[in-house]
Amino acid sequence: MEIKKxxxxxxxxxxxxxxxxxxxIIVQSGALKPDEYLIETLLIxxxxxxxxxxHVSLVFAYFPYARQDERFKPGxxxxxxxxxxxxxxxxxxxxxxxxxxxxxxxxxxxxxxxKVIDVSAMPYLxxxxxxxxxxxxDVIVIGPDVESEGWAKLAAEAxxxxxxxxxxxxxxxxxxxxxxxxxxxxxxxRDVLLVDDIISTGGTMIEAIKLLRKMDVRSITVxxxxxxxxxxxxxxxxxxxxxxxVSSDTVPNPTTKVSVAPAIAKxxxxxxx
Numbered sequence: 001m002e003i004k005k006x007x008x009x010x011x012x013x014x015x016x017x018x019x020x021x022x023x024x025i026i027v028q029s030g031a032l033k034p035d036e037y038l039i040e041t042l043l044i045x046x047x048x049x050x051x052x053x054x055h056v057s058l059v060f061a062y063f064p065y066a067r068q069d070e071r072f073k074p075g076x077x078x079x080x081x082x083x084x085x086x087x088x089x090x091x092x093x094x095x096x097x098x099x100x101x102x103x104x105x106x107x108x109x110x111x112x113x114x115k116v117i118d119v120s121a122m123p124y125l126x127x128x129x130x131x132x133x134x135x136x137x138d139v140i141v142i143g144p145d146v147e148s149e150g151w152a153k154l155a156a157e158a159x160x161x162x163x164x165x166x167x168x169x170x171x172x173x174x175x176x177x178x179x180x181x182x183x184x185x186x187x188x189x190r191d192v193l194l195v196d197d198i199i200s201t202g203g204t205m206i207e208a209i210k211l212l213r214k215m216d217v218r219s220i221t222v223x224x225x226x227x228x229x230x231x232x233x234x235x236x237x238x239x240x241x242x243x244x245x246v247s248s249d250t251v252p253n254p255t256t257k258v259s260v261a262p263a264i265a266k267x268x269x270x271x272x273x
């Protein structure tokens with residue numbers, strides 16, 4: 001690929017190989033510069049189709065705009081749906097994502113109109129935490145909100161943890177949340193692996209850590225797939241006296257410890273295009 005910017009900020013894209021009759025797979029991260037990477041991806045996909053590719057697939061390691069998956073206030077754009085329409089419109093037939101944030105979307109394939117494979121970094125993250133001695137045998141895996149319980153389950157299963165659960169979150173504002181516990185969890189004296197798909201401003205994680213501290217846990221290790229860490233979030237979380245923070249390489253950052261490449265490679269093999 002040849003990708004550059006014109007002086008006015010517009011993107012230039014050129015495919016430097018023969019793609020006629022071939023299955024082309026775009027591997028992209030939509031994190032940190034979502035507008036720029038989205039336009040880049042649309043240009044690449046449209047060019048591939050126009051140049052004769054038989055099938056265009058997209059690996060969006062971090063799926064941008066996925067958190068606006070419904071209309072919370074009157075007049076809001078549902079960005080997940082809009083972005084999905086754009087991807088479909090340039091001829092992307094298959095989509096591979098990694099722990100895509102679409103809590104309220106039950107059937108993403110229906111919206112996309114093509115095959116969607118969502119792989120997870122959670123087994124890799126929890127396995128790394130166990131291998132490095134960050135959590136012991138009596139670990140409990142916790143999600144900071146109800147939507148993250150599924151990720152807690154995946155992380156727990158990968159290390160044969162006997163227990164997992166989730167807290168309850170109430171969003172007060174875009175940057176302020178309240179975290180409570182809705183059902184009894186046996187946490188006293190135990191290692192906690194606190195997992196979520198995304199850490200952005202860190203507000204949810206910080207409130208979850210505060211609550212867990214009140215429950216006399218032995219240690220807290222934080223793990224996430226997409227470590228965005230905006231507005232100095234990483235330092236804010238580290239100041240909470242936790243054992244460690246680990247993340248995947250979907251968004252390279254100082255806490256990146258595991259790669260999702262094996263999970264993506266396995267998904268690509270399943271396409272059979």
